[in-house]
Amino acid sequence: MSLPILMTVDDDPSVSRSVARDLRRRYGQDYRVVRAASGADALDALREIKLRGDAVAAILADYRMPQMDGISFLEQAMDLFPHARRALLTAYADTDAAIQAINVVDVDHYLLKPWDPPEEKLYPVVDALVDAWRAAGQQPVEETKLIGHRWSSPSYLVRDFLARNSVPYRWYSVEEPEACRLLDAAGATREDIPVLITPDGTVLRKPGGEEIADAVGLSTRPAEEFYDLIVVGGGPAGLGAAVYGASEGLRTLLVERKATGGQAGQSSRIENYLGFPDGVSGAQLTDRARRQAQKFGAEVLTARDVVGLEARGSGRVIKFGDDTELAAHSIVLATGVSYRALEAEGVARLTGRGVYYGSAATEAPECSGEHVYIVGGANSAGQAAVFFSRYAKDVTIVVRGPSLQASMSHYLIEQLEAIDNVRVRTGTTVVEAHGDDHLEALTLCDASGQRETVPTGHLFVFIGAAPRTEWLGEAVVRDEHGFVCTGPDLVVEGQRPKGWSLDRDPHHLESSIPGVFVAGDVRAQSVKRVASAVGEGAMAVTLVHRYLEQQ
Structure with a gap:
């Protein structure tokens, strides 16, 4: 060659x-x-x-x-x-x-x-x-085929899963003649969509995340029965912990529910991350961090949902949704946060069919020449507006507050002001989403109570976030919002948390279970920035070493 x-x-x-x-x-x-x-x-x-x-x-x-x-x-x-x-x-x-x-x-x-x-x-x-x-890039691209409906929420979820896990695929709308030929060849019907056909000819009907991951070659089964460190969550904090844990010789496993990168991985451009003066996309940063972790020997599991955690003697055990378990000397919780649901009539029914949470990059080509609405006033919303402005006829940011200054970085506000087809509507909320099979219009309400219905087929929601921590149970202390408390916050009036078994106070990022550390957005009082999340992931590994030395 x-x-x-x-x-x-x-x-x-x-x-x-x-x-x-x-x-x-x-x-x-x-x-x-x-x-x-x-x-x-x-x-x-x-x-x-x-x-x-x-x-x-x-x-x-x-x-x-x-x-x-x-x-x-x-x-x-x-x-x-x-x-x-x-x-x-x-x-x-x-x-x-x-x-x-x-x-x-x-x-x-x-x-x-x-x-x-x-x-x-x-x-x-x-x-x-x-x-x-x-x-x-060196290996020839083996193409996975996905047949679905543009306005089908399950079809969107499969597309999003493949895209965020960097799996090459070709999308066929069920309305296309070629899609009908593929369905016939696969022995499937329109009732089976979404239908996934792998390069080796395997046919999956209405597949779930773990089934897709297995079919396209993503790792879903651990190679060992016991690890030094298990990191739960593959966002910036989890990836940071995996890189530093593996590079320092710990047998490290990273477990991710959907795709590495978390919310940061969906960002079209992160411009205030140290060392990237020209900015870096969330997908690029995630890809580099994942490869870096694997280069040092970290193992990565995808599409595995962790639903339980407990201490058993000196071991720390996580439970998966399929009732299997895995143990380690120590755990780092880096599960991040999920976007809060937009409480407006019609939104839940149209989610995945014109209403999307986060920056759904797979939808960008469909926005060409269209009116796009974005709800939210923080950096993620601003980055999405910059991204979609390259495709859409116009982009409108809908903000409940009086301005963007309180929640968005100054550099991003300046960028938005310089883009001709982006406008900001302050003091405004979305009160209803309209459409039958897909989103067709929104009703907006301003501060005076005046309502207006505007046509649109695309709404992207960024209205704050909530932690997914219900699965941790009562043993892990959380604040009133569900964020995990750590270190000094656990010691109240000189009293250590209930059930604490060691003759020392919890380390700075340690939870109320010794040996279980917390990093990134899921931690109470954390700074919600990519750089701080990566730093906490690295710091958690330092504290893991200290914990292991004391055992």
Whole structure:
């Protein structure tokens, strides 16, 4: 087979020669370096490469080129090689413009020119690109087929599960002739939808999460019977705990109910996370963190619902929904929070059929030229508005409060103000959702009580969150909102929590069960930010070590 390709595109001959020389010096034995003098020439070369069946690992494109800039080129290159990793070469003077443009296309890195010395500035970036490509892009895509109805809530849930777990699939609406042919070949009917057909021909009718995970190759069964550390929840806090636990030699298992990343994994762009000046999508950050955890040896289980927790001697036992159990020396609870339900007439009936909780990226193409409404005033709502503004005719943010300033970051408010097709309606609530098979309109009510019915087929809800902690039972102390209390909050007037068995106070992130630690949004008094969640996950592992040393 031919060597995979690293492509560099720059209209400046001296820069083009320089980057090609540096790439060949470091990667020449394992990759073929191809350079082009313009976006058009590069696209012609990529089409030939596609016809030959060769692989492209990474593309480095100059931002400022005549006729076709780097962003426009990369958008078209993605259609030919969607799994090739992408970096933008930019001069210092163009940094701001490049960063803004990067939000339009899913670029992995940008690189300032000049990059001397390459050992410090160029090679670490390219190393990250090729590592990511090897992990996800080198193997041919085996396509899973999903047949369903656009306005079917079960169909939406399967699409969302596949997308959030990075499973390649092709969607067929049941109204399409090809969908009917596939149903006939599978021996299924319209009554069976959603129908999932795996690359090996396995047919699943109305499948659930664990059944889908097993069929598409996600891990759902633990490899061992006992672990040093079990992390429950795969959001930023859980992923942080898994990375640090596994990297420090603990036999670590991460258990996730739906898909790693949590609410942060659904974010279209996180722009205030340390080390990513051009922003990073939640999906990108999640993918890197998951691969990092697995590189250190952490095991990841998907689509497993934890429904119970108890202490048995020195062991800590979690119970799954299928009545099986798994034990460890210690537990980190990082289950995060779930979006609160919007209490308005018609919303529950239309959820998954035009009404969605969180940033349902799978619905973005369906929003083209449409009116989109977003309920909520925090960062997640603002990030969703920026994302959907690229597809929709217009986006309206509906906020109950008088402004966005109290709950949304300043940088995001400025972004929204600069987008022509985004508007904010303050002092307004959604009181009713209308539609038969799917959402067709909303009734809004302003602070004066005036009501207005507006047409829309898409409503995305971000109205705060509540923890999923009912399954913990009485042994784990929680506050009045269900968040788990830890450390000093458990010691009231010098009294340790009821049932506490150790001759010491609980550690800072330790719950009322010794050896069970809590990190991220589910912890009472936590800061609801991605960076703090990752930090708490790492800190929890430090306290796990301290707990284990004391046993």
